[in-house]
Amino acid sequence: MPEGSTPALSPQGVPYTELSHYINADGQHIFSRYWKPSGSPRALMFIVHGAGEHCCRYDDLAQILTALNFLVFSHDHVGHGQSEGERMTIHDFHIFVRDNIQHLDLMKKQYPDLPIFMCGHSMGGAIAILTVDERPDDFSGLILISPLVLPSPQSATSFKVFAAKLLNYVLPNLSLGSIDPSFVSRNKKEVEAYTTDPLVYHGGMKVSFGVQLLNATSRVEKALPLFKVPVLLFHGTLDKLCDIRGSHVMIDTIQSEEKTLKVYEGAFHALHKELPEVTSSVFQEIESWLQQKLGGTGSSNIV
Numbered sequence: 001m002p003e004g005s006t007p008a009l010s011p012q013g014v015p016y017t018e019l020s021h022y023i024n025a026d027g028q029h030i031f032s033r034y035w036k037p038s039g040s041p042r043a044l045m046f047i048v049h050g051a052g053e054h055c056c057r058y059d060d061l062a063q064i065l066t067a068l069n070f071l072v073f074s075h076d077h078v079g080h081g082q083s084e085g086e087r088m089t090i091h092d093f094h095i096f097v098r099d100n101i102q103h104l105d106l107m108k109k110q111y112p113d114l115p116i117f118m119c120g121h122s123m124g125g126a127i128a129i130l131t132v133d134e135r136p137d138d139f140s141g142l143i144l145i146s147p148l149v150l151p152s153p154q155s156a157t158s159f160k161v162f163a164a165k166l167l168n169y170v171l172p173n174l175s176l177g178s179i180d181p182s183f184v185s186r187n188k189k190e191v192e193a194y195t196t197d198p199l200v201y202h203g204g205m206k207v208s209f210g211v212q213l214l215n216a217t218s219r220v221e222k223a224l225p226l227f228k229v230p231v232l233l234f235h236g237t238l239d240k241l242c243d244i245r246g247s248h249v250m251i252d253t254i255q256s257e258e259k260t261l262k263v264y265e266g267a268f269h270a271l272h273k274e275l276p277e278v279t280s281s282v283f284q285e286i287e288s289w290l291q292q293k294l295g296g297t298g299s300s301n302i303v
């Protein structure tokens, strides 16, 4: 660093020289995280977090994957967690995909011979689908936990969509309100952990951000008919944020030879942070699917 210059600081005031990060195409510091197995890795897993949260919330899943000798990597999307950028603000959803591809290419350079999987939750699921759509030959499989494919009918009625698109021209920073975390998980401990997490964005979703999420659902819809990568999908029947119909549309539309949708009766949105019996089942299903991918043959079913 040139003499006399001050180091770039994270939104929490930590010098990026002390944080793992990469610099995106807009010159922003993107906080990155790596979970390495004790032995030599047999595969890579790219975890993609959802709106308002951050990658360190996926430590539980990452620990399970490193035990399978996966090297797990992730980052905080621009405007999230320990990355730079105005909080939960994006003028083009594709920036999330662009930054994903940059991180993917960095990891491909370091581990050129390892198969790569991706796991996305909610908005992170839409980012993951669009990343795989751009780089289909780079991925051996995609895991989606309550992905944003179709917005829920409650949050995106045609009037609200019309109003949001109109408002975006005049009041893009108007708040649409924030999510009630108790609608997202039945696990009170997880709700408490989320609501007290200082790295989570607890403000309301801006109109401009909601419009970008809508744009994302349109881009995802266009990508599905040509999608061929193996997919393992999870969705709760009582998801109030991302409509389960989106996962049914996805499993019926994609051309993947290996595609599985696991439906959790009565479960809410954050299946990886739900009641213990739900989350442990999701993690076990992920483990066995990955073991089968790395050693077995494919299948297709909905349960």
Ligand SMILES: O=C(c1ccc2nc(C3CCCCC3)oc2c1)N1CC(N2CCN(c3ncccn3)CC2)C1
Residues within 6 Å of the ligand: 049, 050, 051, 052, 053, 121, 122, 123, 124, 148, 151, 152, 155, 156, 179, 181, 182, 184, 185, 190, 191, 194, 205, 210, 211, 213, 214, 241, 242, 270, 273
């Ligand atoms: O990615 C999302 C997310 C958030 C809000 C959304 N709104 C839409 C609609 C809005 C209208 C236009 C179409 C899209 O999609 C969203 C996705 N995430 C990640 C999820 N969070 C919720 C809170 N979490 C939580 N809460 C309680 C316990 C544990 N985790 C973490 C995950 C929400």
